[in-house]
Amino acid sequence: MTEKTVPVKKDGGDIQATREDARYLIPAVDIFETENELVVICDVPGVDQAGISVGVDENILTIEGRTLDREEDLSKEIHREYRLSNYHRQFELSDVIDQEKISAELKHGVLTITLPKAEKAKPKKIDIKVNG
Amino acid sequence: MFNRSNLAREMDALRRSLDQVFDTVPFVRPPVSRFAFLPGLAARQYPLINIFDDENRVYVECLAPGLDPEELSVTVENNKLTIRGEKNGKPKAVAPEAYHRSERAAGKFIRSMDIGCDIDPDKITAEYKHGLLLITLGKSEKSKPRRIQIIAGQ
Numbered sequence: 001m002t003e004k005t006v007p008v009k010k011d012g013g014d015i016q017a018t019r020e021d022a023r024y025l026i027p028a029v030d031i032f033e034t035e036n037e038l039v040v041i042c043d044v045p046g047v048d049q050a051g052i053s054v055g056v057d058e059n060i061l062t063i064e065g066r067t068l069d070r071e072e073d074l075s076k077e078i079h080r081e082y083r084l085s086n087y088h089r090q091f092e093l094s095d096v097i098d099q100e101k102i103s104a105e106l107k108h109g110v111l112t113i114t115l116p117k118a119e120k121a122k123p124k125k126i127d128i129k130v131n132g
Numbered sequence: 133m134f135n136r137s138n139l140a141r142e143m144d145a146l147r148r149s150l151d152q153v154f155d156t157v158p159f160v161r162p163p164v165s166r167f168a169f170l171p172g173l174a175a176r177q178y179p180l181i182n183i184f185d186d187e188n189r190v191y192v193e194c195l196a197p198g199l200d201p202e203e204l205s206v207t208v209e210n211n212k213l214t215i216r217g218e219k220n221g222k223p224k225a226v227a228p229e230a231y232h233r234s235e236r237a238a239g240k241f242i243r244s245m246d247i248g249c250d251i252d253p254d255k256i257t258a259e260y261k262h263g264l265l266l267i268t269l270g271k272s273e274k275s276k277p278r279r280i281q282i283i284a285g286q
Contacts, residue, residue: 001232028235032226043236045197045263068262074187078248082180082195109197109263 001031004060004092024088027063038097038115041054046084052105054104054113061091061102063111077093178241179180179215179265187277189255190269192249198236206258206267211251214244215265249275 002011030041034130051055056091065087093099098118179196186189204217221238222231247269255270 030222030223030234031232032227032230034230036147038232042237043197043263045195048262075184075191076190077182077184078190079181079183081182108199108201108260110137 001040001061001091004022004090023083023085026089027065027087028088036117038117040044040091040111040112040113040115042087042089042111043109044087044106047087047106047109047111049106051109052104052106053101054111055066056093056099056102059093059099061093061115063087063089065111072105093116176270178243181243181245183245185249185271188271190243190249190251190271191267192247192267194265195263196265199260199263199265201260204265206256208247208251208253208256208269210249211249212244213247213267213269214242215267216240216242252283283285 027044029040029043030039032039037091039053040061040063042063044063046067047065051068053062053064055062055064066082067086093115096117097115101116105114156219179194181195182193184191184193196217196219199217201280205215207214218240219238222234249270252270252272256268259269260264260266
């Protein structure tokens with residue numbers, strides 16, 4: 001899978017207006033391949049069910065996560081090492097993937113996406129007829 | 133020629149605009165930043181923590197996705213908070229050569245920090261939610277802020 005950043009496709013208009021103020025982080029991923037599928041594992045701490053979205057559009061897999069709003073300003077900050085940010089990352093899929101059957105699971109801030117291979121891409125054994 | 137306050141303002145404006153560049157332009161940032169939650173070499177820097185407090189409590193939040201809450205341990209001793217656990221490694225069934233990308237690190241970690249005030253050991257709660265470990269430590273009575281009654285003299 002190749003990494004991809006897709007430019008905004010919208011025609012015309014003010015480009016500045018399409019930009020968001022929010023910061024995005026590129027989440028770390030593991031991608032491995034088995035005989036029948038590709039598995040993408042992605043760390044997105046601070047994102048709940050409602051905040052995660054995984055989509056495929058024109059062969060581009062998009063992972064997006066919106067972090068929870070935490071009411072941090074209610075208390076005084078003593079020490080800070082991280083800031084929760086939104087996540088965004090895209091990958092280009094090849095024809096090998098059956099895009100209809102992609103599934104995803106979120107558990108403890110880790111997103112697991114299973115991308116099954118299309119039937120035609122799976123390894124096949126050809127029966128050989130032996131005559132005589 | 134610059135006068136002093138003008139120069140300071142110019143410098144500040146420059147710093148702001150540079151900050152803005154680093155905040156908004158995605159390709160200036162490294163592809164996987166410090167937020168990659170990698171224990172790796174900096175095991176003592178894992179998990180990353182934020183600490184907040186108010187009058188009655190201290191809140192410690194840790195960025196630690198993908199842990200098994202059963203294996204996570206939080207202890208408090210002499211106002212020193214210690215978090216230890218293990219981030220699960222890669223599934224054993226998968227051969228190393230089957231990996232296309234491997235950016236997430238794994239391993240055991242331990243991190244302790246001194247909480248700067250007296251903690252009531254009976255008022256500690258910890259919750260693991262969406263990859264964040266949220267620890268709430270109740271302050272003991274003597275470290276809570278106290279309002280001093282002022283006696284008005286005649």
